[in-house]
Amino acid sequence: GQSLEQPSEVTAVEGAIVQINCTYQTSGFYGLSWYQQHDGGAPTFLSYNALDGLEETGRFSSFLSRSDSYGYLLLQELQMKDSASYFCAVRDRTGGSYIPTFGRGTSLIVHP
Amino acid sequence: DAGVIQSPRHEVTEMGQEVTLRCKPISGHNSLFWYRQTMMRGLELLIYFNNNVPIDDSGMPEDRFSAKMPNASFSTLKIQPSEPRDSAVYFCASSSRVSTDTQYFGPGTRLTVL
Numbered sequence: 001g002q003s004l005e006q007p008s009e010v011t012a013v014e015g016a017i018v019q020i021n022c023t024y025q026t027s028g029f030y031g032l033s034w035y036q037q038h039d040g041g042a043p044t045f046l047s048y049n050a051l052d053g054l055e056e057t058g059r060f061s062s063f064l065s066r067s068d069s070y071g072y073l074l075l076q077e078l079q080m081k082d083s084a085s086y087f088c089a090v091r092d093r094t095g096g097s098y099i100p101t102f103g104r105g106t107s108l109i110v111h112p
Numbered sequence: 113d114a115g116v117i118q119s120p121r122h123e124v125t126e127m128g129q130e131v132t133l134r135c136k137p138i139s140g141h142n143s144l145f146w147y148r149q150t151m152m153r154g155l156e157l158l159i160y161f162n163n164n165v166p167i168d169d170s171g172m173p174e175d176r177f178s179a180k181m182p183n184a185s186f187s188t189l190k191i192q193p194s195e196p197r198d199s200a201v202y203f204c205a206s207s208s209r210v211s212t213d214t215q216y217f218g219p220g221t222r223l224t225v226l
Contacts, residue, residue, distance in 0.1 A: 033213050042203060042217040043155070050213075087155065091213055099168050100145065100215070102155040 004103035006088055011109045012078055020073045020086050020106045028093030032064050032071045035087045037105070043087060046073070075108070083110045114138075116218035118204050124224045130192040133221045136185055137206030145215060146179055146189050147203040155203075161187065194225045 004024045012018040022032065031050040035043040047055055049064035049071060061074040075082055085105040091098040117136040125131055137144050146158040159169040164181045172179070176195070181187040191198055201222050205215040 031213050033215075035215075042219050043205075043215075044217065045214045048213045098212070099160065100157060102147075102157075104154045 004088055004090060004101065006086075006103045006106045008104070009107045009109065011111065013111050014078055014080060016078050017074065017076050018078060018108065020075075020088075020108070022071050022073075022088035022103060024069050024071075024088070024090050026069075026090055026092040029066065029069070030091040030093060030098050032062070033089045033091070033100075034060075034062050034073045035089060035102070036084050037087065038084045046086075078110050080110050080112065083108055116204055116206055116216050118202075118218035118221050120221060121219060122222045122224075124226065125194055126226050127195055128193045129225075130190065131194045131198075131223060131225075133189040133191075133202050133204075133223070135187045135189070135204030135218060137187070137204070138208075138216055139185065141206035141208045141216070142184070143207045143209075143212065144181060144187050145205040145207075146187070147205065147217075148200045149203060149220075150200045158189070191223075194223075196225045199223055199225050 006022045033048045034046040036046050037043045047062040049062050052066055054063045059076045064071040085107050087102045087105045089100055089102045091100050119134045142163050144161040147155050149155045158171045159179045160167045161181045179189045201220045203217050203220045205217045207215045
């Protein structure tokens with residue numbers, strides 16, 4: 001089985017930098033993904049880490065440490081439109097297949 | 113590309129009725145996922161198909177739920193009979209063989225069972 005822990009809510013101001021952490025417990029780790037979901041919308045893919053280190057995509061970066069079972073999403077130059085829920089997800093090897101599991105999500109509130 | 117298509121977008125039904133949700137994955141994608149999202153339980157994987165074959169259905173709540181994928185471009189999730197606790201947003205997502213960890217989600221079906 002697997003479980004993921006992430007903070008339920010994070011607040012920040014426009015222009016700031018915010019980090020959303022995710023710790024996981026899995027029986028066979030494959031990779032860590034991040035998704036964004038605006039209210040009333042569908043989750044959209046942001047990033048994926050299979051190896052240790054930092055992956056950068058514009059204002060968003062994602063980090064993974066496999067030895068610590070830990071990752072984070074870093075959002076820079078925050079904008080009001082970044083207010084959304086952010087989910088970390090792992091693909092865990094179960095019975096020969098890789099099954100995706102999502103965390104409960106972190107609600108990011110960006111203030112002007 | 114049209115993205116993942118789901119229908120209907122909204123469904124209101126009465127307890128005991130049969131509900132069928134439909135999904136058309138992105139053309140060329142070989143994996144399809146059905147999720148349910150509620151405030152209480154978050155985003156839960158219900159079932160996962162690979163090349164039209166069900167790989168894992170351990171998330172299907174009970175026998176009232178069934179899913180099929182008769183071909184690479186169509187899948188259904190059926191609830192019979194429906195109950196008020198089935199009220200949720202149901203998402204379908206697909207991914208390709210090349211980029212398995214990038215899931216593309218449909219807009220979802222908001223189901224309300226009265």
